[in-house]
Amino acid sequence: SRQLEEVERLVNDEILTGTEVTFRNMPLDEAKKLGAMALFGEKYGKIVRVVSVGDFSMELCGGSHVSNVGEIGSFRIISEGGIGSGVRRIEAITGKAAYEAALADRKLLAHTAELLKGKEEDIPARIEKLEAALKEAKKEVQKLKSEQARDSMGNILSKAQEKNGIPFLAAVVAADNMNELRKIADMVKDKLPGGAFILGCASGDKVNLVGMAADEAVQHGVHMGKVVSRAAKVCNGGGGGKPGKAQAGGKDVTKLEAAITEGAKAIAEMIG
Structure with a gap:
């Protein structure tokens, strides 16, 4: 969880720099010497397209990209999971989708606070209080059931x-x-x-x-x-x-x- 938060923060900090995205075609060997990241299992020709975001990222990719990282708007991780030995896949949303997700979270948080009859910042404490009360109630119910069984x-x-x-x-x-x-x-x-x-x-x-x-x-x-x-x-x-x-x-x-x-x-x- 902390690693995901750090990745999300790192990417969003880079988006705020407004760095230009550059594209260059060069021989595969030269690209590898520069440290360009190649996707495992992908096949590349002798001449490859290198996509760079300043000193932050360099990879081989023939797909479409933004011309400036600022166009991404915001970046939000929504899931992650293992896809192989030591390999994790991260799925994220950006731009308007990330904004809409933030709005939905805000509404959910407000509704939760309303149900708990408190402020949003008090939600964790109120939940802990409710859990403690529920635990005690369960103990009492079990005690009453045992007494009822003995009485019957x-x-x-x-x-x-x-x-x-x-x-x-x-x-x-x-x-x-x-x-x-x-x-x-x-x-x-x-x-x-x-x-x-x-x-x-x-x-x-x-x-x-x-x-x-x-x-x-x-x-x-x-x-x-x-x-x-x-x-x-x-x-x-x-x-x-x-x-x-x-x-x-x-x-x-x-x-x-x-x-x-x-x-x-x-x-x-x-x-x-």
């Missing part, structure tokens, strides 16, 4: 049943995504020793399902991979996993309750 644990565990000494349950819980659902599942697992369960949540227009089973439940025939797969089919989805842990997804949130009910039925059937 009693309601989830109230759905527990038992068969052949193995507790099991199926419940719909409040979670925004699969990651949150797994965290709730970990808490349920701690509260349901030796058991098996399937949990589901609606995340936007998608269904997330997670199933877990303790070793005791697996020994009695429970396979959570098969349980979540069976439940997911009810809500037009799929998934699976290991006997002790599995997850799945679905596309029909209106069938979430039905999927969970099917999951409970599958667990009960497996416990033998």
Whole structure:
């Protein structure tokens, strides 16, 4: 970034000198001795055209050029990238295009300041303040979600049943995504020793399902991979996993309750 700024400043300083651009035809060997820059991969004849901008630049080129660097007006780099080993390509705009880009930046800066309800020079500080506030808000939201999950644990565990000494349950819980659902599942697992369960949540227009089973439940025939797969089919989805842990997804949130009910039925059937 600093190098690009330096290149841009260097070129604009040269433009302000108003140096005349000169053109000379000469033998290729003579041009190379003078230090004229030749583009890699280009083919040149015995006689070449040398374009010079005072002592600032000298290159071989047959294209069209300004007669005076002042005609360029202004120079602004818009992108740069690698095109080969140790070779970078710079793209820039000049003249009216550079001026129009500067006007667009000015409008964007003014609009941003207006949205932040401050002055243009205060934009960086206001953004830093907003980022800090957002970070704290996210922490608070996560804390509240964790507390909500703990508070709802009693309601989830109230759905527990038992068969052949193995507790099991199926419940719909409040979670925004699969990651949150797994965290709730970990808490349920701690509260349901030796058991098996399937949990589901609606995340936007998608269904997330997670199933877990303790070793005791697996020994009695429970396979959570098969349980979540069976439940997911009810809500037009799929998934699976290991006997002790599995997850799945679905596309029909209106069938979430039905999927969970099917999951409970599958667990009960497996416990033998």
